[in-house]
Amino acid sequence: MSKPFHVLSPEQFNRSFLEELFVLADKIRLIDKSKEGNRFLADILSHKRSMLYFTQPSSRTFLSFQTACSILGIKASEVRDTSISSEKKGESVEDSLRTFSSYVDLIIMRSPLPGLCDRIASLLNETPRPIPVINAGSGPDEHPTQSLLDLYTLSRNFAKRGGIDGKKICMVGDLRRGRTVRSLSKLLTNYQNVEIIFCSPKEFKILDDIREFLRAHPQISFSETGHFVEAISQADAVYMTRIQDEYDQSFESKIIDISKYCLTYDHLNYLKDDAVILHPMPRREELDPRVDLDPRAEYWRQERNGMWTRAALICKIFGVHEQITAY
Amino acid sequence: MSKPFHVLSPEQFNRSFLEELFVLADKIRLIDKSKEGNRFLADILSHKRSMLYFTQPSSRTFLSFQTACSILGIKASEVRDTSISSEKKGESVEDSLRTFSSYVDLIIMRSPLPGLCDRIASLLNETPRPIPVINAGSGPDEHPTQSLLDLYTLSRNFAKRGGIDGKKICMVGDLRRGRTVRSLSKLLTNYQNVEIIFCSPKEFKILDDIREFLRAHPQISFSETGHFVEAISQADAVYMTRIQDEYDQSFESKIIDISKYCLTYDHLNYLKDDAVILHPMPRREELDPRVDLDPRAEYWRQERNGMWTRAALICKIFGVHEQITAY
């Protein structure tokens, strides 16, 4: 039996996959507008079941995947709290997930345990009934499906301006720990002449592995700065992020001044007219709610894009994308 | 875009709406009896998704709405515990609910935060994709859909006796804090010559705002008494309620003697032969389980009526009631 299509890292995607995925997401969005289209979609994978294994707090990604499953007719079960599960009876997490895999056709997972997704995907590959695993932001390192929706949002916004190639993307905030920044940076290497401006306090600069990854891809360039206004005023897209203090052991976040890296209503004057503002959400003080009313604020649409991107990805995983395309 | 049909308060309903709603609820109940009818209903809103946001303990109302959605084919997501959601990461409740609204077509909510439903409905009205909000008993003040099902139960029971007009309704218990008493009293002003007898210990009398509301509606009259047996023996309907001590800061409930306001098996002798006994449930000592066997006990059917009333209400919200009527 061939191995299933696991989604574990943004590095597994290439440009042609990404472009096909985004066309597919557009198509699904369009089809879903009518009741007939909605019904067509809800039949595509109605014979499949999924498990949403989310033992780390999440509502956005959880609901986005749950809705994506629902759009395609997939029946989703969930495990969110190991205190009501057999892990309480001393079961290993590997046994638990193999058990869940018995009942379903797809596992979508987020766990605080580093590397668990990869381990489970490998484990299932060795069983008589392997099923695909999607990393839904598991562990501290990667969040591949978030970066897909971020990129899809950029792609839609730049569609009439030559696409993502050649654009300046400014990423702001906790670049050291933000998984979405890490994953999106990697995905952007699939495009030509993209320029990333990393803007953060010095304590939250990107890590060496990302620098090295980007340097190994000469088609992309990047710079690092602490000057917020200067950085955002050059950007075609401003990607704001929050401090990831749920991973914060030493409370250092509390003593670092991030007030200079917050997008306020007044900053809107510095942005290009056709710039777009993204944020993976949830936000805190780094993004003023008054910005929501500005037409350049794309983050609410970006959220909704998650649903379409994930539905498209699941269609790819199960090889039913051509049915969508043919509709 | 026109504003969505929010359900926020019993004051928004008038008699013709109520009567239409109850005819619709009857029709849905009838259609659901057959497998074919059940399928017809499950297709009516199969293209819609709802969010049950219940961050305050509830099982009855939650399940009633969940079932109502299921009857109409609506796929329901749920958030019940903010500890597994992004509110844990410092997200505002407004952002959380706007996020949830991205994925669904209807929000049904109960939160301990006073006024949150109204605030969310207003907030969504200002977004490019506003969706309807139903107050499912949120906050300490109102519980509009409970009062709809209470009224529907009265309406069904009095159908062959001239309807609700002219009936005597005795409400017993914690009238000060009981949201269902407050909401039902307001709804009853849509009928002619209804007489409400409020029966409670003096510490749990209705509040002035309800008195004033009723006085402003001359078609209804009310009286207040502490004499339980006298009150229930005159009533066409006895509406029992429990002490709402989950809102009790000072433990006063413990020291007030409510034993005289409990309906025991022996009290059944005092009730009119055609009286009906209602209770919004859950009950405690104020309603003896032995009363359940009496044919005048309507509270279990009343519970089930919640399902039909809420399904009818959701049909009204989405404007599909005529499809039901035409079946």
Added chain:
Amino acid sequence: MSKPFHVLSPEQFNRSFLEELFVLADKIRLIDKSKEGNRFLADILSHKRSMLYFTQPSSRTFLSFQTACSILGIKASEVRDTSISSEKKGESVEDSLRTFSSYVDLIIMRSPLPGLCDRIASLLNETPRPIPVINAGSGPDEHPTQSLLDLYTLSRNFAKRGGIDGKKICMVGDLRRGRTVRSLSKLLTNYQNVEIIFCSPKEFKILDDIREFLRAHPQISFSETGHFVEAISQADAVYMTRIQDEYDQSFESKIIDISKYCLTYDHLNYLKDDAVILHPMPRREELDPRVDLDPRAEYWRQERNGMWTRAALICKIFGVHEQITAY
């Protein structure tokens, strides 16, 4: 109205019921393989709703039932945490369950309260709208549906070797408290000349009620031993179980040496070539994960069998098994 078909104890099943059930489970498994078959099944009971009331930790049984419902098109609600329900407001568990029964057509329950399933089934029998109740491993005594899937797994494995009649089944571990051992032993009395070898430390021997039950059924024989290797080497099936220390008040489990009752990789040499290894899962140290790769390890398939057995059982409960058979 006739009483509903409750599933409360393994003693209610006889051989012809079991054989029919297993044929039905086989058929459902087969039908579900195709998308068309999957759709056929999902329509069988699409007009029904179930309540999964699991107030005791469980993931395997919960998901297995949830999936069984999903296969048959039944919409399942769930209550897993009484802290978000009306029991928090002082409601009796009887009232809670009667309430849940208002909204659904089937209750599947696991509760730590001894005898609750039986009590609820009796209570519902007296209401105007009685619905079936399934004991999903409620309380310390029985786990009837687990024993059905265990037996189904044996039946499938022995299908080409004359069936279960005449086989030697060795049960290992905490036989005193293991509900699955208790229930399976009872079910095995439906077969001819089965020999059970109970193998455990002396502190975990089966209780007298099981001994007496088996002695009252002369078609079955049993022996008790502490010699693990000797016991397993004779067996046609080895049924491993874990220490049930969630019921352990005195921490005695910690001081009893169970190391001699663990199946390691080396023990595989002692097993018959055509023996099968079962385990109700979750496992701990008593079953080495390296055993998983041995073709005699049946416990992962056994888990999946739970889904088919439970789906078949639900079809029997609702009397739709003939529709399956006719497909």
